[in-house]
Structures are given as structure tokens and as C-alpha cells.
Amino acid sequence: MGLKFELLKTTKNARRGRIYLPHGVVETPTFMPVGTNANVKLMTPENLKNVGAQIILANAFHLYLKPGIEVLKHHDGIHNFMNWDRPVLTDSGGFQVFSLRKGRKITKDGVLIKSPLDGSMHMITPELSMEIQNTIGSDIVMAFDYCAEPGITHQEAVYALELTTQWAERSLKKIRSLSDQAIFGIVQGAFFKDLRERSAKEITSMNFDGFAIGGLSVGEEYNLTLEMTEFTVPLLPENKPRYFMGAGAPKLIVDLVNLGVDVFDSVLPTRVARHGQALTWKGKINIRAAKHKFDKTPIDKECKCYTCRNYSRAYLRHLFDRGEALGQILLTIHNLHFMMDLSKRIRESIDNDTFEDLRGEVLKYYA
Amino acid sequence: MGLKFELLKTTKNARRGRIYLPHGVVETPTFMPVGTNANVKLMTPENLKNVGAQIILANAFHLYLKPGIEVLKHHDGIHNFMNWDRPVLTDSGGFQVFSLRKGRKITKDGVLIKSPLDGSMHMITPELSMEIQNTIGSDIVMAFDYCAEPGITHQEAVYALELTTQWAERSLKKIRSLSDQAIFGIVQGAFFKDLRERSAKEITSMNFDGFAIGGLSVGEEYNLTLEMTEFTVPLLPENKPRYFMGAGAPKLIVDLVNLGVDVFDSVLPTRVARHGQALTWKGKINIRAAKHKFDKTPIDKECKCYTCRNYSRAYLRHLFDRGEALGQILLTIHNLHFMMDLSKRIRESIDNDTFEDLRGEVLKYYA
Numbered sequence: 099m100g101l102k103f104e105l106l107k108t109t110k111n112a113r114r115g116r117i118y119l120p121h122g123v124v125e126t127p128t129f130m131p132v133g134t135n136a137n138v139k140l141m142t143p144e145n146l147k148n149v150g151a152q153i154i155l156a157n158a159f160h161l162y163l164k165p166g167i168e169v170l171k172h173h174d175g176i177h178n179f180m181n182w183d184r185p186v187l188t189d190s191g192g193f194q195v196f197s198l199r200k201g202r203k204i205t206k207d208g209v210l211i212k213s214p215l216d217g218s219m220h221m222i223t224p225e226l227s228m229e230i231q232n233t234i235g236s237d238i239v240m241a242f243d244y245c246a247e248p249g250i251t252h253q254e255a256v257y258a259l260e261l262t263t264q265w266a267e268r269s270l271k272k273i274r275s276l277s278d279q280a281i282f283g284i285v286q287g288a289f290f291k292d293l294r295e296r297s298a299k300e301i302t303s304m305n306f307d308g309f310a311i312g313g314l315s316v317g318e319e320y321n322l323t324l325e326m327t328e329f330t331v332p333l334l335p336e337n338k339p340r341y342f343m344g345a346g347a348p349k350l351i352v353d354l355v356n357l358g359v360d361v362f363d364s365v366l367p368t369r370v371a372r373h374g375q376a377l378t379w380k381g382k383i384n385i386r387a388a389k390h391k392f393d394k395t396p397i398d399k400e401c402k403c404y405t406c407r408n409y410s411r412a413y414l415r416h417l418f419d420r421g422e423a424l425g426q427i428l429l430t431i432h433n434l435h436f437m438m439d440l441s442k443r444i445r446e447s448i449d450n451d452t453f454e455d456l457r458g459e460v461l462k463y464y465a
Numbered sequence: 466m467g468l469k470f471e472l473l474k475t476t477k478n479a480r481r482g483r484i485y486l487p488h489g490v491v492e493t494p495t496f497m498p499v500g501t502n503a504n505v506k507l508m509t510p511e512n513l514k515n516v517g518a519q520i521i522l523a524n525a526f527h528l529y530l531k532p533g534i535e536v537l538k539h540h541d542g543i544h545n546f547m548n549w550d551r552p553v554l555t556d557s558g559g560f561q562v563f564s565l566r567k568g569r570k571i572t573k574d575g576v577l578i579k580s581p582l583d584g585s586m587h588m589i590t591p592e593l594s595m596e597i598q599n600t601i602g603s604d605i606v607m608a609f610d611y612c613a614e615p616g617i618t619h620q621e622a623v624y625a626l627e628l629t630t631q632w633a634e635r636s637l638k639k640i641r642s643l644s645d646q647a648i649f650g651i652v653q654g655a656f657f658k659d660l661r662e663r664s665a666k667e668i669t670s671m672n673f674d675g676f677a678i679g680g681l682s683v684g685e686e687y688n689l690t691l692e693m694t695e696f697t698v699p700l701l702p703e704n705k706p707r708y709f710m711g712a713g714a715p716k717l718i719v720d721l722v723n724l725g726v727d728v729f730d731s732v733l734p735t736r737v738a739r740h741g742q743a744l745t746w747k748g749k750i751n752i753r754a755a756k757h758k759f760d761k762t763p764i765d766k767e768c769k770c771y772t773c774r775n776y777s778r779a780y781l782r783h784l785f786d787r788g789e790a791l792g793q794i795l796l797t798i799h800n801l802h803f804m805m806d807l808s809k810r811i812r813e814s815i816d817n818d819t820f821e822d823l824r825g826e827v828l829k830y831y832a
Contacts, residue, residue: 165783408548416532
């Protein structure tokens, strides 16, 4: 309904695709910057466009708490509210079931979640999540799921899986009654292959516009993330986009593309920027380090971002040293540019059958 | 030497002028945004140009502490370091003699000042201040002065004045030996008219390129600020620029222009922006107020700034409510645009002989 997906090319498992959405076209593979509170931290929409962001992620639960859906309705949705005219994907609140698990209460109906802002309790059902995401007006809505924590038993994971399937059905039914927004189903199943298989079967049996792999990259070993992804991806249909929730490390991204994933998101590149860490094609750089004090070179001489075209490491170090937030702004621009450049080079390498070389280059510097 | 000043028009006391500097032309009257640590807080140079900033102020003492003059020398000065190609004025450290008076020690030679960063003691002499400002490469250098605190006795004020005169002589001699940078002398004399008169006489007897009124707007009553300025301005030569140090309130600015002042600076417009206060032609607005929750209108419908063209009060309020620094960025842009717009309208009103009307308008909303 709400999107068209073209699979342009496949090299081994890596896929080159294109998603047509109401607010624009998204070339895949691509990274999505995270804009939890209807803004990517420290970035104007122009900054995001200049680094090449095609689509951003916003969080339904956070926006439901503040500014509240009435404010978003009053502004005709998030695009108008935050002055962003390109696609938006919203998560459903399912991840907050995981991240805010202290004080939550899960029932068949939905989840009672404690607000991290004021401790108030909020009952989030699949139907409410769809209403919120409908009001937000996102280009891609996520089904409301139960993202279980690592270390749960097989029995607990079955319960989470079954709820996720029921909530997926209710999410799909509800959003279709409200709008023609695209909606992605989410495969759960924790770290049990039989459950991943069952979840994938149940979720892909429904008419979602794309599929996400949820419940991974939540603290487990790196190899387990890859193993579960490698197991799950082939269970997803080829003709729909695949979204791995919560991947921002360059190494993880190339490894996931290698397994056939199309879309990623994470706060990592922007968060580490605020702490002085710059991502480059030769690995990470801590801009606060004393060795940069007199360094007139940019973070990366090859980089075409605004920050690298105009500022020395010494200047950036000075800004961090003095606690000037302009340093965080400039590093956020650089890191997002790097992530979008990485996405672009991944796409080009699939086009040119050189993805393996590119992946090798990234793995060399992000071990 | 380092500047050319054209007095284009005088209406009563208000002056319309133009200062030619190595990095560009400054139309006066004008407000100068403050960039203490080689950046105006949260602003890129492009932001500053977009709001119409013609010249910014940086602080020699702060830059001497961090990043240190060796780093600035290595970058061939502040313009290259911070990526700003328009004029820069540096204060001399004299104001820090006032603001960091805890733990300082004043001698004929100079001032021992305690670093606010690490408590280390630094001996700042007029000669060192000139060396610092020469390395910074500012378009306008300020003489090193003794900015006395309010409430000092006549006798203490005489001592401060005499030191200021001696240091002015040493500053002028030193900077002329180093470069052809323009340098402004600073008139002190605390709140004693006989001392203001004596200081003005002594300072203006030297061949400075412009003159500043220092030691006012340091906590005294508003009327006393105006009274002392009104008394001091006529003691300054007509053919050189006049700079009132530390004025950022709209009311104070129009009152000072009315007395014949050309240039101003203050952290006020950027500082209050970071606390959610927007300056408008109808007075101040607290963007955090609950009444803006659903307000789809911009801060000021007439305002042409980036923020007002693109964002609602409701969105700005939301950003502040969630502690998102983008809100501070957007309000800083707005407030600086307002200050530059105010400067521009003051200039136009002098050109059109309507300055009194404009001043009346500002005083109506900033009582």
C-alpha cells in the first residue's frame, strides 16, 4: 500500500534497492539518523540534507509523551512540526518496552510503561501506537512489538513471540483502518532459532510492506548478532525492504549488508560525536586527545563534509576543551556525513560488484 | 593607521558611520556578537553571516589561556582558526581584571589574574596583551585597561585611572611596534565626572584609532549609566568611532545611539536565548511558557530570520521542554538576527531622520 520497493541488484546477499515513500525516495542500503524528540540532536533539517540523510527515525512513545499527539495533530504531523520534508520512520514504542522495562507491566492487551520524564504510567496498546504513528504522519509505521531482553528463557521468549504476533495482527488491522501509511512487521524470537523461524513465518504471513529484525544488538555478543541475523534474513521475502533495528557501528553495518539487510538506525554516530569521537575511513578519532592541539589538518583530509572543509582538529579540540557545544555540532555533522557516505559507498560498491572490497576496508579499521 | 572611519551623517547626537577594516566594512551603529572562545556560542560563521553580523568580539585573555597563543600563531590567527573572514575586535583582558577580581593582584607593571579554568596565576601586562592580540590578528585591538568595580572611592578611582592612562600609552607604543592593527583607547574614571573628564582628556590625547567607554554597565543604576555616557561622549573626538563596552539590551542600545555611540557588544542576546528568551519588536517572549504549547505561529510573524521562517513557537517550546539544544541554537539565531535587524533599522532611521520614532518604539516595549 504505502510504499513501492525496487530491488535493483543483488551481489551474493548484499542488496541494492530503492524505496518510494510519500515524502521521497530512499536509496538502500542506507543508515537512518535518529531524531527521537522530533529533532536529530543539534542538527537542523538543512544540516541533515547537507550530509545526505534520506530518511530519519523518530520515536512514537517519546513524541506521545511530549509534545503529545494533540500538538502533533495541530501541526498536521511531524514533517510540518520539525520542518523536515523527507521521509520519516517511526518506531512503535516496542523498543521502550525493552529499554524502560523497570516498572513496566505487560498484558495481552498491551504494555503499561513508566514515563522516563515524570514516572507517570501509560498503557500502550497496538491500537494506540498506530493512532500515535498515524497522527505523527510517518512514511513508515512500525508494528507494536514486544522486544524481549537478552537472557530470557525459551518459555518467556515464546510468550514474547506470541504477543508480538498478536500485536502485529492488531497493528496491521488498525493502521489499515486509519490510513495508507506503509507498515513494517517486526520479527522477534530472542536468541532461539526455532523461535526466530516461527516468528518470521508468522509475521511474514501478514501483508506488511517491509520487515524488521528486532531484539538484536541489545547487549549480546557480536557473533551472536550476526548468527541470528544470518539465520533470520533468508526467512524474509526478497521483494520487501529489510530493516535491522539499532545498528550504527560501521563494522556491524557492512556485516549486515553482507547478510542482505537494507536499512539501519542508531543513535551511536550522533552520541559518540557529542563525546568527541569522530568516525573516519581509517577508524575512530578522539578529537579531545592532546596530540591534536596543534594539528591544522581536518578530521579527515578526504572528507567533503562541512566540518572537514572548514575546521582543523586543533580548533575542534579547543571547542571540546572549552565545553563549547559548537564542537558537538561540528562532530555530529561529520559523523552523520560519514554514515551517509558509508551508505553511499556501500550502494556504489554493490552496483560495481566491489562490495567485498569495501567491506574489507571497513573491517580493517573497525575491528 | 589600521582603520578608516567615515562619519556619514549625524542627527542630533545619533551618528551614522562606516569603519573600514582589513577584513571588511562595518556599518555603524552596530551590535557585535560575542565569541569569547573563538566561537559565538552554538553558531557557525554561516549562521553569523546569515543574521547579518559584520564584526564579532573575542576575548584575548580567554584565548591566551586556551587554546593558547602558540596554537593561534600556528593557525595564523583567529580568522583562520575559527573560519571567520569578517572583522574581529578583541578585548584586552582589562575586563577580566574586573570580572575575575577575586585573587587578582594589581601592580604598576600589570595584573596578576587567576585563571578561572585551573586557578593558575597569569601576569598580564599591556605589552603581553598587545602580543596576544597581535597573534590573534584582530582587526581592532583594545588597549589594556583597569576596569574598576562600582563602589570604589574617588581615591581608588584615581589610581585606576592613572594606571589606565599609563597602560594605554604602553599599549599604543607596543602595538605600533608590532603591526598596523587598529587600536582603541578606553576611557575609565568610574562614576566620577571629574575623573571621566580627566581620563577622556588623557586617553584622547593619544593617537588611538577609536575610543571606548569602559567601566559602565557593570551593575550600576540604569540612569547612572546614561548620565555618565552623556557626560563622556562629548569629550571624545567626532572623527573616530565610539564603542560602549557591554551593551546588549535593546533599550540601552537605542539610548546609547541617542547619545552618539557607534558600536556595542554583549553576551546578553545569546545568553538569554539559551535560557529560552526571545527578543522581538514587541518585547521579550519566554518560549518555555505553557501558553505556546499549541501555538503554530513563529516567534515573530514579521521576522525574516531562519527560525521564524521555519518553526512554530510550539516546536521551539517542545525543544526547550525536552532539553534539546537545537532549541537554543534556533533562539540564538533569532536573537542575533533581532540585534542585527535592530542595528540596521537604527542606521536606516538615522539616514531617514526617523531615529527618534524608532527609539520610541523600542522604549515602548523594553521599558
